[in-house]
Amino acid sequence: MTPSELRNQTQEVEFVFLGFSGIPNSHIYLFLPFLALYLVTVLGNLMIFSLIQLDPSLQSPMYYFLSHLSCIDICISSVTVPKILVNFLRQRQTITYNQCLAQMFFLMSFTVTEAAMLAVMAYDRYAAICKPLHYSHLMNTxxxxxxxxxTWVWGFLDAVLHTALSSRLHFCGVNKIHHIFCDIPPLMKISCNDVHINQLATHIASLFVGVAPFLFTIFSYFFILSSILKIHTGKRKAFSTCASHLTVVIVYFGNGLLNYNPPDAGYSLEIDTLVSTMYCIIPPMLNPLIYSLRNKEVKGALKKVLESQRKVYMGSRKE
Structure with a gap:
């Protein structure tokens, strides 16, 4: 078979996801939980984004980056969950080749962007706490x-690289993906041609887009905590703000590490499915909850918005 014929055959493949194959009638039991998680994620992040845009007290660099983080979280969930829900309704866990590459491209782009954004947010906190006299200059508009x-360009470039390499993979009629969505590792597993370059690119890229932002964030917080311990007033507020961000960082990078750097023996299909679900669904859902529950300014802004809406509603009732 010539390379062109092999490529044409690959592009006609319809992949079948096996992530939930071990659960009988999974479409019946999992549709509502996934739908609920998705709605909580979208509504929670929309709430954070809207509050930041509407409340003048939230017009600072920290909340500017948080609004971007909310947009990214909505995008990450929207890349994977709607397709999963559609497959549940169809009772067939399938995706076309072109849809698979598109899903992988956007997923990589948004996840890498989020990692970079978390590092930027750590730098913002470092500048605010460790360099307060220069903060307005360091973090101007x-x-x-x-x-x-x-951060958005960084994610886009990384996604372009991996999608271009993945588009060169051939599958020789093998169309069963041991996963719940299209991603780099499961596609490499079922490829029938050499994936050495893809594996090398994945490992090298993980150092730049995963390990480097994580280490940058950890070192930033080392200096931040050192500075907080030296101040006499405002420790509680500083600790609260930093704890929220650090919790998000640990949840996100921890899940990313498990998803893209599994042990040599690998995971079972069920564990792999759970890890993938946690990586793409749980962090985007938890982020608005973490920031809203632990942040007095966000809770105060939400309270003001709800109070103003109540007054508007009561005024309309009186009329």
């Missing part, structure tokens, strides 16, 4: 816009 734009 122009700098914030450039940093936010750079």
């Amino acid at each position: 122009k700098v914030c816009a450039i940093l936010a734009f750079a």
